[in-house]
Amino acid sequence: MAITNLRERIEPLLSSIERPSRYIGSEYGVRTWQDNLGADEFSIGLCYPGTYEVGQANQALQILYANLCIDETIAVERVYLPWLDMIDEMRAHDIPLFTLESYRPVDELDILGITMPNEMAATSILEVLDLAGIPLRANDRDESHPIVIGGGPCAFNPEPLAPFFDAIFIGEGESAITEIVAVVREAKREGITRDRWLEALSSIEGIYVPLLYDKSVDGPIFKRLERDFDAVSTPGRIVVPFVDVVHDRCSIEIVRGCNRGCRFCQAGMTYRPARERSADTVIRSALEGIEKTGYDEVSLTSLSSTDHSQIADIVRRLNIQLADRAVSVSLPSLRVDSFSIDLMNVLTSGAKRPALTLAPEAGRQRMRDIINKNVSEEQLLEAVRTAFESGYHRIKLYFMIGLPHETDEDVLGIAELVKKVSEVAHDAIDPRKRSAVKVALSVSSFVPKAHTPFQWEAQDSVEELERKQQLLKDALPRRGVQFSYHDARTSVVEGLIARGDRSLASVIEDAWRSGARFEAYREQFDHTNWERAFESSSFDPSVATASHELDETLPWSHISTGVSDEYLKAEAQRARDGLTTTDCTFADCTECGVCTDLDAKPDIKGERS
Amino acid sequence: MSAGHAPTYRLRIEYAKQGRAAHLSHLEVIRALERIVRRATLPYAISEGFHPHIKLSFGPALGVGTASLSEFFDVILKEFIAPEEALARLQEATTPVLPILDCGYVSAREPSLSSAVTIFEYQVNVDGSVEISGEFPETLEVEQKDKIKQYDTYSTLPRGLSSAQGDHETIVLFTIRSSPQGTLRPDSLMNYLLGDDVDTYHLEFLRTATWVEDEDGVWHKPLSQMDR
Numbered sequence A: 001m002a003i004t005n006l007r008e009r010i011e012p013l014l015s016s017i018e019r020p021s022r023y024i025g026s027e028y029g030v031r032t033w034q035d036n037l038g039a040d041e042f043s044i045g046l047c048y049p050g051t052y053e054v055g056q057a058n059q060a061l062q063i064l065y066a067n068l069c070i071d072e073t074i075a076v077e078r079v080y081l082p083w084l085d086m087i088d089e090m091r092a093h094d095i096p097l098f099t100l101e102s103y104r105p106v107d108e109l110d111i112l113g114i115t116m117p118n119e120m121a122a123t124s125i126l127e128v129l130d131l132a133g134i135p136l137r138a139n140d141r142d143e144s145h146p147i148v149i150g151g152g153p154c155a156f157n158p159e160p161l162a163p164f165f166d167a168i169f170i171g172e173g174e175s176a177i178t179e180i181v182a183v184v185r186e187a188k189r190e191g192i193t194r195d196r197w198l199e200a201l202s203s204i205e206g207i208y209v210p211l212l213y214d215k216s217v218d219g220p221i222f223k224r225l226e227r228d229f230d231a232v233s234t235p236g237r238i239v240v241p242f243v244d245v246v247h248d249r250c251s252i253e254i255v256r257g258c259n260r261g262c263r264f265c266q267a268g269m270t271y272r273p274a275r276e277r278s279a280d281t282v283i284r285s286a287l288e289g290i291e292k293t294g295y296d297e298v299s300l301t302s303l304s305s306t307d308h309s310q311i312a313d314i315v316r317r318l319n320i321q322l323a324d325r326a327v328s329v330s331l332p333s334l335r336v337d338s339f340s341i342d343l344m345n346v347l348t349s350g351a352k353r354p355a356l357t358l359a360p361e362a363g364r365q366r367m368r369d370i371i372n373k374n375v376s377e378e379q380l381l382e383a384v385r386t387a388f389e390s391g392y393h394r395i396k397l398y399f400m401i402g403l404p405h406e407t408d409e410d411v412l413g414i415a416e417l418v419k420k421v422s423e424v425a426h427d428a429i430d431p432r433k434r435s436a437v438k439v440a441l442s443v444s445s446f447v448p449k450a451h452t453p454f455q456w457e458a459q460d461s462v463e464e465l466e467r468k469q470q471l472l473k474d475a476l477p478r479r480g481v482q483f484s485y486h487d488a489r490t491s492v493v494e495g496l497i498a499r500g501d502r503s504l505a506s507v508i509e510d511a512w513r514s515g516a517r518f519e520a521y522r523e524q525f526d527h528t529n530w531e532r533a534f535e536s537s538s539f540d541p542s543v544a545t546a547s548h549e550l551d552e553t554l555p556w557s558h559i560s561t562g563v564s565d566e567y568l569k570a571e572a573q574r575a576r577d578g579l580t581t582t583d584c585t586f587a588d589c590t591e592c593g594v595c596t597d598l599d600a601k602p603d604i605k606g607e608r609s
Numbered sequence B: 001m002s003a004g005h006a007p008t009y010r011l012r013i014e015y016a017k018q019g020r021a022a023h024l025s026h027l028e029v030i031r032a033l034e035r036i037v038r039r040a041t042l043p044y045a046i047s048e049g050f051h052p053h054i055k056l057s058f059g060p061a062l063g064v065g066t067a068s069l070s071e072f073f074d075v076i077l078k079e080f081i082a083p084e085e086a087l088a089r090l091q092e093a094t095t096p097v098l099p100i101l102d103c104g105y106v107s108a109r110e111p112s113l114s115s116a117v118t119i120f121e122y123q124v125n126v127d128g129s130v131e132i133s134g135e136f137p138e139t140l141e142v143e144q145k146d147k148i149k150q151y152d153t154y155s156t157l158p159r160g161l162s163s164a165q166g167d168h169e170t171i172v173l174f175t176i177r178s179s180p181q182g183t184l185r186p187d188s189l190m191n192y193l194l195g196d197d198v199d200t201y202h203l204e205f206l207r208t209a210t211w212v213e214d215e216d217g218v219w220h221k222p223l224s225q226m227d228r
């Protein structure tokens, strides 16, 4: 099949739009268009439903891209959603959504993989399909269209978006992606119908095909996971962008999964069990990554980086190896304790201290016990003291409001704690620098997520969230504390999609038709699009934010993360009783079910402490 | 190089900005070049201080949308490395749209690229047949960033302007000399030449060469045969 090259039509647009470098590809590390056009037998596009700046930073897509590129007989292409100005130009000139590597129309790909990064990307996914000229609903597609496969964090409750995908992949995709390509390629070679392609696809572990699935026959769909994470190589090919993307650095994933068990946290349940890469692997990958990319920063990523059992050793060794190279090492997602601060100090010795970011999540111990955030006030204040004594002068604290069982006292407790942090910071810092102390406070609104112990809980209404935001604002010190919070209306829409069922698909479609897209970008979210959608689909959003009965069948009950229902229920009860649960990587197994269901076990290289 | 410090070496590197790279901004090119130097593992020197970084310096910025056949930047090395070796490593480390063409050492005493390079040769491709006059008044009045700017024609366009008109395209060639008072932008000149019709055409800008002018008015390449 001849491949359409849209280059001559795209080029002239580039001189009149913002940041044309988003649309040029050609970065270091990519498959070249020559390579891709040479491999015209089979093609797959990996799409992030957002701009290049955000999408190119997505680690999961980077891994999949690298893995796919190993096979030189397939064309591997990247697809991002162009920014509004470019979309307008494209629609005006009748140019469909294109791939970056060879500027081919997305519609001509064999497979289009779209990541589902967060709930607020739902309407942008529809924008991708529409701009590509692919029928929105899987039902309306035929053999001429790509197979559209979703995956990523939001796949764990696939229902609200299920009608728009031919298949949805649940879990970790490293080894599955090559199986998917092999199966679809084989099925297409045999020339059978679309239904048969999908049938072939549904045989792959972790794949959910909404059109064919029947729960009573097929049983639950278990997530895929990489049991031996340490053996999964870090990407052998890393694309180094020209554009200043978010997280523009070399990221090395040092632990996958976190078993701390914060009860609001979806990732903490869906990526169990925690698996570490050994210190040797981390160091080798980091050095290779730096050499291969030319980056001046390497970031040791995970859900809780300082939990890695060998983190002190990793930090010490990397520091020695990278001296004299002007390469810095960063540790995002710090645990709230002074051990983490000591590590940060090793990493930033001699350099300017960055802002310290800590997430106590709740203001009072009672609330932290309910959400199972095992951090005490003493630990937090001790960490702050250590930090400000060693030269930090800025701190950013993350909290949540709208949590289950929350009272106004709990909300006010955040202000109390922030005052204490501020006092400790002022006491600890070099008195001459006291005026430089900056405390920033970021407060998000709790959104109940599928597969967590809080999946049955109600979500606060817009009015209630706004009342609590005001309550907190009034209680904060007038000066010296910078306060930011999430838009309550956005949180409620996020909640609808997070726990929605299939009936929500038409509401999402209506909201998109009203103009909703790029809703993950704060200034692009317009709640009136959703109000119109609720009206046209006669949908009552208050039903969707209400609590669920424990014995109700939830919309995502056919998807299994391996964590048992009994465990989640027990955790919900322990929350009500104010009891905490320990992390099995620090103590004994608490029987969440993952290890038995998925034949896995936590992989901890040393001793965690 | 001050007394007491280890000697350093100033390597000048010539590269091109071609193909889709024409759409990169100056800042994006700078970042890409720094990463090329790092990937090439040249023995680059690191600045002291809170934010240690590679010591790089660049010539006058090239606009977004403009390609170039010849651009230069300098990097300070803490060890001598044979230019052929450096070139081979840089070529290995770059991307096809930013090819590395040449490199050689220049004296630490030479003025910086950003002040030394003052002559810029351009070629502009217009996707239509237009007649362009090479005749200019003594003083050129052009609109630049919403302001009317005046340039002395003889000094600013030292070689005048020539063009070749084809059936479906027109090629325009000119050389611009910048002065401390300001630099005529090639797109402003094209706006002046095409007038209101400018929006009906698609223009492709290409910088074909840059020059350093000495006290006697002689033009030299920023990197000469002797530097290697």
Ligand code: SF4
Pocket: A259, A272, A273, A274, A584, A585, A589, A590, A591, A592, A593, A594, A595, A596, A601, A602
């Ligand atoms: S089954 Fe036990 S050991 Fe495995 S992740 Fe769950 S709590 Fe940890």
